[in-house]
Amino acid sequence: MDAIDEFDINIIKELEKDGRVPYSTIASTLKISNTMVHQRINRLIEQGILTGIKPIINEKKVGYDWGAFTGLTLNKDQDSNRVIEELKKIPEVTECYFITGSYTLYIKMIAKDHEHMRKLLYEKIDNIPGIAKTDSMIELGCAFKRNISL
Structure with a gap:
């Protein structure tokens, strides 16, 4: 490169x-x-330095008022690829990271309201085979988000 x-x-x-x-x-x-x-x-x-040129959607302006960061504990870390494939099928899951520490994966998800968030967590995320536990923190707004300075 x-x-x-x-x-x-x-x-x-x-x-x-x-x-x-x-x-x-x-x-x-x-x-x-x-x-x-x-x-x-x-x-x-x-080269993968630019991963595309695409719009940045203001989620709140299109009706998604709730955001959460959720740590996922898996039954077996080897299940991560299968779990990730299931998470990709949930459009409200907008980011997914491999992390160290207490969780195997860390996701960001958005929802229209608290009931939508509850359904996402309890009816979709918790029903993915291999997920042992979730731990969520509700996002109250983004102070800033930026690219690395070159």
């Missing part, structure tokens, strides 16, 4: 400001060719 250089970093910074910005505008701002911008972005995607 090639290392990223100043051109790549500056292109990424422009995309962070507005992911919809035309490549020609990036090229003009950075005083490089449109072709170079296209090639660099394609290479960054191929």
